[in-house]
Amino acid sequence: MAPRADDVQTVASGLLTAGVSTLCDSKLGRYAIGTACLAAAYNFLLTPKQQKTKEHFDNRSSRFKALQQKHFPPGFPNTWHAVCNAADLTDGQVKSISALGTELVAFRGADGKAAVLDAFCPHMGAHLGFGGQVVGNTIQCPFHGWSFDGSGTCHRIPYTTRLTEEVKEGAKIKAYETRELLGRIFIWFDAEGRPPQWDLAAGLDLEEAVTRGDCYPVAMRCSIFHQHCCEMHMNSADPFHFQTLHAPLPIPGLGRFIKGIHRIRTIYGEGEIRGKVEKHQHLTLFKEKTMGLYLFGKKRWPVPFSATVAQLIDTVVTFEGPNMMHFKLITPLGTIRQIKTILPIEPFKQQVEMYWYAEKSVPRIIAYLLSLIGKVALEQDLEVWENKLYWKEPVLVEGDGPFQEFFDWYGQFYSQSSSQVGRHQLEW
Ligand code: FES
Ligand SMILES: [Fe+2]
The missing domain is CATH 2.102.10.10 (Rieske [2Fe-2S] iron-sulphur domain)
Incomplete structure (x- = not known):
């Protein structure tokens, strides 16, 4: 009969234990064990370990900056x-x-x-x-x-x-x-030195509502993004990235498991002023609707009631010029609003400020949590934004958004001298 594996292991470990204890009992044996341990440690320390590839690509390198400057529009829109x-x-x-x-x-x-x-x-x-x-x-x-x-x-x-x-x-x-x-100070900036070409209007009703006490401030947040100021606005022309970058639910820990499906619609040359849609060249109207949430993004695994709840919420954004956005989150509890401004500190360094307000009917904690979710949603784009280039003539296919309309709309905020602004100071 062949010996069983258990029996072999028992005999082998018995012999090993006996051998080690015999060695430890003699001076020569202890010396041999010590030497072997030192040799093992020496080998362990000096043997190169497998490592991840060293990061060669530094998005702040001068080469990357040169590429950005070559491809993007000038840094400071009018x-x-x-x-x-x-x-x-x-x-x-x-x-x-x-x-x-x-x-x-x-x-x-x-x-x-x-x-x-x-x-x-x-x-x-x-x-x-x-x-x-x-x-x-x-x-x-x-x-x-x-x-x-x-x-x-x-x-x-x-x-x-x-x-x-x-x-x-x-x-x-x-x-x-x-x-x-709303407690912010704005300046009209124009590369040609022209007077304001249009006036701020989309936030006036909110300011009046805050003064009357119908709306209250919820949160004020400020971030620095190392990207060109056009990126946030270009999202308005990009429906498909809502199914990739913005699919994960923007709640830390849940985004891996729960994905949303979004629908967007954008009209360039229109925007909401005092709750009414008006036509002005410098405005963009953007509407987003979440259609529902799904476990792991699988349509056959909908999150119960998510589509019903999502139906009750609408997001309407008016872009007032290229660097100011007015968000309206219309919910059954009331409207939550956000004013987001982008200040180009440098062509590829933006100070982004987000001021959140809510109607009195919205509980403060709900508005506050939504402001946190809004921040996470914004940061879903960040890694792409901070490391991308801008193609003036991208390869577009059916299913892409109205990028050409966006380029045409965005071009109105630059003039002949735009590319010269700040050159002597910023060495770019
Ligand atoms: S008064 Fe301003 S530098 Fe002399
Ligand atoms: Fe985005």
């Missing part, structure tokens, strides 16, 4: 940009702003009007945002005390009485047209 908050300018504070290929300073004079000027003093180049002081309706330079009003005109030089029109003309600082909305 539009309204939210440059700072009203809270930055309380109690005579001045705010330095480094964005849009330039340096700016914001202050609020005694007349209560917020002003934004180019930051460098025409006298000897001091930065008015560092040490400048608000005096009456002017900002006073920290270096030699010249004072400039909100239009950038020099009103006082402390050591001369000869402030002639000629000196004033030479000492004029560039001033930007400003608007205040």
Whole structure:
């Protein structure tokens, strides 16, 4: 009869134990074991281990930046940009702003009007945002005390009485047209120096609702995205990416198991102003609807009641120019709104601010949780956005979205000098 495997193992381990204990009992044996252990450790430490491939591709490398600059539109579109908050300018504070290929300073004079000027003093180049002081309706330079009003005109030089029109003309600082909305300060930025081509209107009803107390602020979030400012808006022309990047439910931990199906519709040249759809070239109207949730994205495994609940919720977004978005989440509990602004700090570095509000009827906790979900949903694109290029003539097929319409619409925010803005300062 052949020996059983168990018997063989028992005999082998018995012999091994006996051998080791015999070795340990003798001096020579202990020496041999110690040497063997040292040799094993030596081999273990010096033998190269299998490793993952080293990451060669650094999306911040100069080569990648050069590719981006070659392919993308210029970094600073002609539009309204939210440059700072009203809270930055309380109690005579001045705010330095480094964005849009330039340096700016914001202050609020005694007349209560917020002003934004180019930051460098025409006298000897001091930065008015560092040490400048608000005096009456002017900002006073920290270096030699010249004072400039909100239009950038020099009103006082402390050591001369000869402030002639000629000196004033030479000492004029560039001033930007400003608007205040919901505690944010916007400037009109235009590469050609033209006056505003249109005015902010899509958030006025929300501001009035907040003032009346019909809406309340929910959350304010700020993120830095290393990408071009066109990317978020380009989503409006891209229905299929909602079935890939945005399929996972944007709730941490659940996205792997539960996927949503979305339908979107985009109309360029229209948007919602005070709840009514209006036609204006600078607007885009975007509607999204989640059709239901499915386990592992399988249509045969729907999440119970998800389609019914999803039917009750509508998302309507008005893009007001390229860098401001007004989200409306219409739910049976009331409407939740978000104003999102994108400020290009550099051509490929965006300060994204998200301000959430809700109607009184919406419980604060629900609105707050939705604002968190909104943040996760936004970040679903991030890895692609921060590492992609922009093809002016992409290969498109049937089923792709209205990219050409988007390119045409987006082109209106650039002009002849757009590609020159900030070049000398940013070395790009
Ligand atoms: S540098 Fe501003 S007053 Fe001289
Ligand atoms: Fe997206």
